[in-house]
Amino acid sequence: MTPRNRSVSQCLTIFDEQKALAAAGGDTEVLREITGLFLVDLPSRLYELREAVRTGTPEQVARIAHGLRGSAAVFGSDPAVAATFELEHLAKQGDREAIPAAAGEVERLFQKLAQAVADRFVPGNSPQSQIQRPVASDKCAGEAPEFP
Numbered sequence: 001m002t003p004r005n006r007s008v009s010q011c012l013t014i015f016d017e018q019k020a021l022a023a024a025g026g027d028t029e030v031l032r033e034i035t036g037l038f039l040v041d042l043p044s045r046l047y048e049l050r051e052a053v054r055t056g057t058p059e060q061v062a063r064i065a066h067g068l069r070g071s072a073a074v075f076g077s078d079p080a081v082a083a084t085f086e087l088e089h090l091a092k093q094g095d096r097e098a099i100p101a102a103a104g105e106v107e108r109l110f111q112k113l114a115q116a117v118a119d120r121f122v123p124g125n126s127p128q129s130q131i132q133r134p135v136a137s138d139k140c141a142g143e144a145p146e147f148p
Contacts, residue, residue: 012078012079012082013076013077013078013079014077014079014080014109014112014113014116015075015076015077015113015116015117015120016075016076016077016078017076017120018076019075019076020034020074020075020076020117023073023074023075023076024074031121032121034074035117035118035120035121035122036121038071038074038075038114038117039114039117039118039122042071042110042114045064045067045068045071046107046110046111048064049061049064049065049068049103049106049107050103050107052064053099053100053103058090058091058092058093058094058095058096058099059091061087061088061091061099061103062087062088062091062092065084065085065087065088065091065103065106066084066088068080068084068106068110069081069084069085069088072084072109072110072113075113075117077109077113079109080106080109080110080113083102083105083106083109084106086102086105087099087102087103087105087106090102
């Protein structure tokens with residue numbers, strides 16, 4: 001990810017509940033179930049990514065990044081989608097030097113995404129009954145991203 005792309009992605013929505021709800025067919029209970037599965041599965045998927053970066057092949061990294069990108073898309077996480085796309089691209093190009101930093105960015109964004117969906121859907125975090133606005137990255141709260 002170029003520095004310009006990275007700064008733009010930092011201002012994009014980490015979790016867009018409207019998009020997530022649409023992905024769940026408009027059913028809040030289905031979205032809660034999807035969220036629960038995501039939160040349970042994510043630690044092992046991130047571990048798998050770290051191990052693939054450390055000991056695996058670029059093809060393994062690309063496969064894992066592709067799967068994570070699908071999860072990010074379900075939650076309307078444009079920054080995580082962009083970061084996983086970039087990681088997948090780097091892995092397919094075999095760019096072993098750039099892969100670790102890109103994988104670190106993916107992990108950072110997925111941790112933020114997990115916190116955002118947990119805050120919304122896990123009892124005791126901060127339950128709310130209405131559909132919420134998209135959750136912006138903490139670096140740019142209230143700012144609109146600029147696109148070239």
